[in-house]
Amino acid sequence: MAGAPSPMDGALSAHHRKKQPEQVRRALLDCAAQIAAEGGAAAITIQAVATRAGVTKGGLLHHFDSKQALLAAVFADLLDKMDQEIDRTLADDPVARGRFTRAYVQACFSDRLLGEHSLWGALSVAIVSEPALRSLWSAWLDDRMARHGETDGDPELVAVRLAADGVWLADMMEKADGLRRYPQDFETVLLAMAGA
Template structure:
């Protein structure tokens, strides 16, 4: 039976490995997201993420200089994924009036059934308590509203989006209670309200 490599051998091997900063950064983001989904955003620590990703704390700090920077990057990554999901939904919706609102509602409801395993759910508390994350969210929403002001600016559609936000907030505050209070098929009600805008 071969002996496992010593710490010195692993360190030398890591030192001689070809550097792949984008892959390391991606792995760190994915590991941080997994930890958040499994244990909540408060479980994201430099040590926990570095260990899960198989890098040193120094290696992690090379990419993200603090826990807050790492958390912000995880949130930005999540917003990018939401953008992609919304863009796919927009492309499949033939009616322009209210198109963004319908895509937004679908995105808000897309992972509710995951409950505690939802990354959005895990980051919800952090969004409320971290000013930097709130600023990222506001900038994202302002950008989207500027792009879709002509098709999604009327008050009825604003009310539909606020209702979807309310469901998200209820889920965050009540966990399973939110799903009981506002069942998954409530999405259909909001989508119907968003049909045709005015």
């Protein structure tokens, strides 16, 4: 039949198309993040992510050799986005004392209203159960405190950050009740405590 593509045409075009590994990797991370936001970290499977990204399982495993490696990469990507958000907030804050703490509080509260569709919420449980994710979080926090310890090492500011972590934990444990018990305007209270 003239003009109808044969199965070989697809294989040839896939074989001959220009490889774009960074775009594929980005798509895999984005698809894994979407799946986590929709169904939690447990919903991330090699097959589910590969299917959503339109690649083979082998193609996914070329970039991430296990589900744990994929999960760690999604979490590292999320930390990078949080870093960027915090850096933007820091740049707009003229008061040095507590600047990082205020940016941290704002980042912690930024997607609370998404509820179960918050990617942070989805990955929260995984942080508790996955040692690699805890290590990534600890390294991120250690780096930030090394950079901001002089302006944000005061015990009162540490307490504010721990309170923001507590709200985050309550949201993880209590789902919708977290917002009822600790309304979104609790962010304003913490920012005031941090000298905003």
